[in-house]
Amino acid sequence: xxxxxxxxxxxxxxxxxxxxxxxxxxxxxxxxxxxxxxxxxxxxxxxxxxxxxxxxxxxxxxxxxxxxxxxxxxxxxxxxxxxxxxxxxx
Amino acid sequence: xxxxxxxxxxxxxxxxxxxxxxxxxxxxxxxxxxxxxxxxxxxxxxxxxxxxxxxxxxxxxxxxxxxxxxxxxxxxxxxxxxxxxxxxxxxxxxxxxxxxxxxxxxxxxxxxxxxxxxxxxxxxxxxxxxxxxxxxxxxxxxxxxxxxxxxxxxxxxxxxxxxxxxxxxxxxxxxxxxxxxxxxxxxxxxxxxxxxxxxxxxxxxxxxxxxxxxxxxxxxxxxxxxxxxxxxxxxxxxxxxxxxxxxxxxxxxxxxxxxxxxxxxxxxxxxxxxxxxxxxxxxxxxxxxxxxxxxxxxxxxxxxxxxxxxxxxxxxxxxxxxxxxxxxxxxxxxxxxxxxxxxxxxxxxxxxxxxxxxxxxxxxxxxxxxxxxxxxxxxxxxxxxxxxxxxxxxxxxxxxxxxxxxxxxxxxxxxxxxxxxxxxxxxxxxxxxxxxxxxxxxxxxxxxxxxxxxxxxxxxxxxxxxxxxxxxxxxxxxxxxxxxxxxxxxxxxxxxxxxxxxxxxx
Numbered sequence: 001x002x003x004x005x006x007x008x009x010x011x012x013x014x015x016x017x018x019x020x021x022x023x024x025x026x027x028x029x030x031x032x033x034x035x036x037x038x039x040x041x042x043x044x045x046x047x048x049x050x051x052x053x054x055x056x057x058x059x060x061x062x063x064x065x066x067x068x069x070x071x072x073x074x075x076x077x078x079x080x081x082x083x084x085x086x087x088x089x090x
Numbered sequence: 091x092x093x094x095x096x097x098x099x100x101x102x103x104x105x106x107x108x109x110x111x112x113x114x115x116x117x118x119x120x121x122x123x124x125x126x127x128x129x130x131x132x133x134x135x136x137x138x139x140x141x142x143x144x145x146x147x148x149x150x151x152x153x154x155x156x157x158x159x160x161x162x163x164x165x166x167x168x169x170x171x172x173x174x175x176x177x178x179x180x181x182x183x184x185x186x187x188x189x190x191x192x193x194x195x196x197x198x199x200x201x202x203x204x205x206x207x208x209x210x211x212x213x214x215x216x217x218x219x220x221x222x223x224x225x226x227x228x229x230x231x232x233x234x235x236x237x238x239x240x241x242x243x244x245x246x247x248x249x250x251x252x253x254x255x256x257x258x259x260x261x262x263x264x265x266x267x268x269x270x271x272x273x274x275x276x277x278x279x280x281x282x283x284x285x286x287x288x289x290x291x292x293x294x295x296x297x298x299x300x301x302x303x304x305x306x307x308x309x310x311x312x313x314x315x316x317x318x319x320x321x322x323x324x325x326x327x328x329x330x331x332x333x334x335x336x337x338x339x340x341x342x343x344x345x346x347x348x349x350x351x352x353x354x355x356x357x358x359x360x361x362x363x364x365x366x367x368x369x370x371x372x373x374x375x376x377x378x379x380x381x382x383x384x385x386x387x388x389x390x391x392x393x394x395x396x397x398x399x400x401x402x403x404x405x406x407x408x409x410x411x412x413x414x415x416x417x418x419x420x421x422x423x424x425x426x427x428x429x430x431x432x433x434x435x436x437x438x439x440x441x442x443x444x445x446x447x448x449x450x451x452x453x454x455x456x457x458x459x460x461x462x463x464x465x466x467x468x469x470x471x472x473x474x475x476x477x478x479x480x481x482x483x484x485x486x487x488x489x490x491x492x493x494x495x496x497x498x499x500x501x502x503x504x505x506x507x508x509x510x511x512x513x514x515x516x517x518x519x520x521x522x523x524x525x526x527x528x529x530x531x532x533x534x535x536x537x538x539x540x541x542x543x544x545x546x547x548x549x550x551x552x553x554x555x556x557x558x559x560x561x562x563x564x565x566x567x568x569x570x571x572x573x574x575x576x577x578x579x580x581x582x583x584x585x586x587x588x589x590x591x592x593x594x595x596x
Contacts, residue, residue: 052404056176062148
């Protein structure tokens with residue numbers, strides 16, 4: 001509920017009930033994992049056996065501003081225009 | 091340590107609304123603040139790294155460009171875009187770690203999820219439980235060590251401009267405009283331990299950190315351009331009791347503001363405690379105009395950010411060889427430069443002259459004057475006083491300044507005359523001190539001539555002399571002044587003083 005509020009998701013009671021059931025099912029599955037003895041298993045940070053993948057510090061031209069802003073819901077003065085960041089809740 | 095209760099009373103007055111008004115007057119140097127409270131400060135400093143490109147994409151990292159001209163699919167979080175780590179950014183982060191005496195360790199990247207529009211992906215890539223640099227310290231010029239808990243890599247966010255409503259503040263604005271040029275710029279966040287006890291120590295920490303970052307080429311560290319930003323965690327407690335609830339102060343845009351904000355916030359918390367109120371953990375916004383901090387938002391829990399490992403990046407694990415290569419390429423740090431100059435001059439490493447000369451990068455030059463046979467102590471004073479505009483490699487040949495210091499040390503010219511000669515040398519970008527001194531008629535008066543002149547001064551200034559003999563030491567000034575005038579500035583003031591003292595005793 002807290003994350004939904006932070007994300008400004010307007011959830012109706014039916015959705016809340018359905019989502020709660022689904023999340024409960026997922027948490028039960030984690031409980032199954034908790035029941036296993038995994039003391040000797042290393043956490044898997046990545047599926048790939050790779051470290052240190054880099055690019056060099058060289059500038060490559062990016063995207064055109066006019067094209068990008070044309071795809072945005074709203075733009076003004078070369079910038080993306082968005083609704084007020086604080087205060088919608090109240 | 092004395093308790094400064096007078097400050098406490100002076101700092102609080104009643105506002106028109108009946109609420110407390112706090113002034114941010116100086117409490118500098120008092121480790122124990124008002125009524126036995128002790129200030130506890132930890133600093134989080136964000137620095138933008140001096141790379142050409144962003145942390146995870148090849149758009150330019152450049153301040154001041156037209157909005158949204160340095161953007162690409164990774165910056166904008168477009169579907170399918172994948173981040174690739176900038177090797178040079180990692181190297182600069184390693185330099186910072188080494189300069190701050192940290193351990194460089196294998197590290198990972200996490201997603202920090204949140205809901206502001208300044209990151210189009212709705213998360214910032216940062217380092218969480220395995221940062222690249224841990225457990226270091228920064229030594230203040232006076233020697234105190236401030237612990238550095240971690241210095242980790244992360245990406246900067248876009249720049250929001252809040253418009254309409256109440257003039258530029260995030261609260262009450264009608265809408266915001268976003269520029270993503272800064273989004274994805276490499277940052278290192280340097281988190282200190284809560285070892286700072288005064289606003290002055292906080293200022294020293296940030297000043298020293300900035301000097302180090304510039305010296306190692308990691309950042310231009312300009313607070314006014316936002317390439318170095320500082321948040322302060324401030325709490326108060328009575329020594330021997332647990333630390334109080336802390337508030338995080340944001341929007342501190344200069345080293346001066348940092349000191350003011352910490353002093354204000356400490357007073358606010360102490361006065362709340364004194365009034366029986368509870369300090370809430372929250373983020374507060376420093377307002378430079380009214381000199382106060384204001385509630386911005388309640389502090390998020392780490393849970394709210396739902397950190398998880400960034401699946402699009404592999405771990406970072408610099409090899410021993412790479413770390414050693416970075417270490418070998420490190421320049422001498424400001425602290426080591428001050429120590430070297432301190433040893434050469436037998437002056438304290440945090441003395442003003444040494445601080446100033448090292449900050450200007452002129453310490454190599456001072457030592458070159460010594461190598462050229464000059465007096466290093468006089469060279470330090472002259473460089474500090476007269477070389478402010480000459481940069482790290484002054485045009486004046488070191489041998490010329492060496493010659494001047496030798497004339498002084500030999501007593502051939504006085505300190506006052508040396509300044510005059512030096513002004514000519516600086517103006518001309520060099521010159522033979524002895525020749526310039528001679529052309530001005532500066533030559534040492536022999537002792538006999540000097541004594542005769544002092545006797546004449548005494549005869550001509552009988553009233554002042556009588557007062558001086560009667561124990562009025564202030565009268566000495568008039569006598570020395572008269573001697574300098576009579577000798578047209580050639581007399582050595584110290585010698586004149588010594589002669590007058592000897593004659594009074596005789």
